[in-house]
Amino acid sequence: MKSDTQDAIDAVLALDRLVHEPARLAILTVLGSAELVEFGFLETVCRLSKGNLSSHLSKLEAGGLVAVDKSFRGKRPLTRVAITDAGREALQRYRLQIAALIHSAPDPDN
Amino acid sequence: MKSDTQDAIDAVLALDRLVHEPARLAILTVLGSAELVEFGFLETVCRLSKGNLSSHLSKLEAGGLVAVDKSFRGKRPLTRVAITDAGREALQRYRLQIAALIHSAPDPDN
Numbered sequence: 001m002k003s004d005t006q007d008a009i010d011a012v013l014a015l016d017r018l019v020h021e022p023a024r025l026a027i028l029t030v031l032g033s034a035e036l037v038e039f040g041f042l043e044t045v046c047r048l049s050k051g052n053l054s055s056h057l058s059k060l061e062a063g064g065l066v067a068v069d070k071s072f073r074g075k076r077p078l079t080r081v082a083i084t085d086a087g088r089e090a091l092q093r094y095r096l097q098i099a100a101l102i103h104s105a106p107d108p109d110n
Numbered sequence: 111m112k113s114d115t116q117d118a119i120d121a122v123l124a125l126d127r128l129v130h131e132p133a134r135l136a137i138l139t140v141l142g143s144a145e146l147v148e149f150g151f152l153e154t155v156c157r158l159s160k161g162n163l164s165s166h167l168s169k170l171e172a173g174g175l176v177a178v179d180k181s182f183r184g185k186r187p188l189t190r191v192a193i194t195d196a197g198r199e200a201l202q203r204y205r206l207q208i209a210a211l212i213h214s215a216p217d218p219d220n
Binding site: 005006008009012013015017020022023025026029030033045046047095098099101102 | 115116118119122123125127130132133135136139140143155156157205208209211212
């Protein structure tokens, strides 16, 4: 078996499952391209229910990948989320690992 | 939010979870670069127990992504696995979707 295929297998097996879960991957992708994101915006863009989004954010926060800020806008509670440095590193590491998978692919055209 | 970030989010949310699960992604990656692979080889390369490998292969077979061949080598049962055309297409589609995620990444150096 080609060594780059073995590299891809090792990369896949080493994937951070906290990041790899699709909804959390979507959340981190949004946060990775912004400073501070409102809960409602994440709900819409990632097409998640309030409950699912809260549960994924709790896991990401427990893993140190995001920080959740709770405040008020007027009398209404406002939740905003930011990716942490550890979160950016985890996302970057994940992308490099997944890139190893893509570049190991035999070219289907030859 | 940049449109390519939205493209990445949509790609992530559309990911085929049958393929996305790390162990199954590893299995398909091996099968994608070979014709017919022995069960034992998959166990070793993908670092899976017999039970886990069997369970993932059943899901992949039920999804039509792999074909499992059972025969005998001498008196010993021999199980070999091949990716199907549908499996190759699913893996290729997955790679294109996940590539959208990588190319949407803001360059950390600027």
